Amino acid sequence: MRIGIVGLGYVxxxxxxxxxxxxxxxxxxxxxxxxxxRLDRGESDIEDVPSxxxxxxGERFTASTEAAALADCDAVLVCVPTPLVAERxxxxxxxxxxxxxxxxxxxxxxxxxxxxxTYPGTTREExxxxxxRSGLAVGEGFFLAYSPERIDPGxxxxxxxxxxxxxxxxxxxxxxxxxxxxxxxxxxxxxxSSPEAAELSKLLENTFRSVNIALVNELAQLTDRLGIDIWExxxxxxxxxxxxxxxEPGPGMGGHCLPVDPFYLAFKARQHDFATxxxxxxxxxNQSHPLFCVSKIxxxxxxxxxxxxxxxxxxxxxxxxxxVADLREAPALKMIDxxxxxxxxxxxxxxxxxxxxxxxxESASLEEAVAAADAxxxxxxxxxxxxxxxxxxAALVVDFRGVTRALAADNVVLL
Ligand SMILES: NC(=O)c1ccc[n+]([C@@H]2O[C@H](COP(=O)([O-])OP(=O)(O)OC[C@H]3O[C@@H](n4cnc5c(N)ncnc54)[C@H](O)[C@@H]3O)[C@@H](O)[C@H]2O)c1
Numbered sequence: 001m002r003i004g005i006v007g008l009g010y011v012x013x014x015x016x017x018x019x020x021x022x023x024x025x026x027x028x029x030x031x032x033x034x035x036x037x038r039l040d041r042g043e044s045d046i047e048d049v050p051s052x053x054x055x056x057x058g059e060r061f062t063a064s065t066e067a068a069a070l071a072d073c074d075a076v077l078v079c080v081p082t083p084l085v086a087e088r089x090x091x092x093x094x095x096x097x098x099x100x101x102x103x104x105x106x107x108x109x110x111x112x113x114x115x116x117x118t119y120p121g122t123t124r125e126e127x128x129x130x131x132x133r134s135g136l137a138v139g140e141g142f143f144l145a146y147s148p149e150r151i152d153p154g155x156x157x158x159x160x161x162x163x164x165x166x167x168x169x170x171x172x173x174x175x176x177x178x179x180x181x182x183x184x185x186x187x188x189x190x191x192x193s194s195p196e197a198a199e200l201s202k203l204l205e206n207t208f209r210s211v212n213i214a215l216v217n218e219l220a221q222l223t224d225r226l227g228i229d230i231w232e233x234x235x236x237x238x239x240x241x242x243x244x245x246x247x248e249p250g251p252g253m254g255g256h257c258l259p260v261d262p263f264y265l266a267f268k269a270r271q272h273d274f275a276t277x278x279x280x281x282x283x284x285x286n287q288s289h290p291l292f293c294v295s296k297i298x299x300x301x302x303x304x305x306x307x308x309x310x311x312x313x314x315x316x317x318x319x320x321x322x323x324v325a326d327l328r329e330a331p332a333l334k335m336i337d338x339x340x341x342x343x344x345x346x347x348x349x350x351x352x353x354x355x356x357x358x359x360x361x362e363s364a365s366l367e368e369a370v371a372a373a374d375a376x377x378x379x380x381x382x383x384x385x386x387x388x389x390x391x392x393x394a395a396l397v398v399d400f401r402g403v404t405r406a407l408a409a410d411n412v413v414l415l
Pocket of ligand 1 (some may be wrong): 006007008009010011029032037079080082098101115116118149152153228
């Protein structure tokens with residue numbers, strides 16, 4: 001088969017490689033000309049996709065900014081961003097634009113699948129009418145389905161092949177085509193009765209995480225007042241072999257998905273006079289949690305008779321999670337702003353993020369910055385850092401990830 005991938009980012013590129021490695025021809029299409037040029041040379045800019053994997057596909061992978069590349073594809077998968085506009089409402093500009101691009105080259109027999117995370121109804125309301133303007137009828141002339149992407153950047157324990165793929169088609173023929181397509185790269189395909197069920201299943205997965213992260217972080221704020229160790233509590237609860245799922249406390253929630261997706265659900269709910277209160281509450285707690293973490297740093301300095309104002313605070317790890325360079329909605333960014341508002345002299349170290357141009361900061365040398373800092377805040381715990389060494393060299397460590405717990409050092413304050 002020849003597979004078209006629209007949007008070659010965190011989602012689209014691994015998918016392109018999976019189809020290429022399964023022996024298919026892959027035509028990548030992206031509006032970012034610089035990215036397309038790099039990818040076409042076989043250079044990956046996504047950490048989970050080694051350049052060798054891309055260049056190893058040889059002629060089977062091409063990248064282009066020309067929609068014509070999609071015209072002779074058997075299937076076209078849409079992996080474009082679904083962010084929020086400033087008012088925290090869904091921004092479907094990229095999805096709509098992609099639908100129009102595909103409609104301009106759609107030909108008989110093609111399967112189109114939306115993979116971007118979105119609210120239930122998007123495939124039917126936004127893609128279907130635009131594609132039907134081609135004059136082709138869905139389920140006969142072309143086929144349309146939704147299949148949410150479940151990739152977790154930085155996680156190597158679950159592959160695309162080993163992660164079941166949920167699929168919902170506009171018609172039974174659409175579903176059948178999409179099931180056959182994904183069976184090429186996934187061991188298990190999970191068919192559902194409609195694109196809406198598939199769309200909502202993704203939002204349920206992400207809302208589930210958002211709510212549970214909010215719950216454990218709210219508890220962390222409570223245990224702070226009660227003088228109980230939240231990590232010990234989570235460890236103890238996790239010993240239950242059923243009915244409990246472990247969620248780690250931390251500095252707050254980041255990434256493109258969890259802080260954004262619940263707003264997609266809330267938006268759809270509002271259109272039906274329904275308020276998704278759990279979702280909103282989780283969002284509220286998650287958004288305010290980095291400020292609580294700053295108050296934790298403030299209190300730790302205060303205990304050492306120091307004010308935040310004038311103190312040198314080193315943030316270790318600014319990406320939203322370990323193992324990646326992704327800064328989208330990263331709690332560290334909020335913390336840096338807030339610490340600066342309080343008068344702190346903030347520096348950061350992150351092996352994955354060389355610079356934060358918006359904040360006019362560059363990743364500092366870890367050894368020097370630790371030695372100079374009044375407080376070191378571990379915000380994202382990248383695996384490659386040596387935490388015992390860091391603790392030994394630091395005046396004060398505030399650990400929001402629990403990675404220094406076992407050291408039981410006097411100069412460490414845990415979340
Ligand atoms: N990153 C994740 O962990 C993850 C996981 C599951 C689902 N998702 C969802 O997948 C979707 C894509 O996310 P991502 O992280 O891959 O985004 P990304 O920003 O990494 O990549 C998106 C790509 O789409 C391109 N693009 C934008 N408009 C385009 C257009 N009109 N035509 C062609 N290309 C276009 C961009 O240039 C970019 O290269 C989102 O809906 C996201 O919620 C992301």
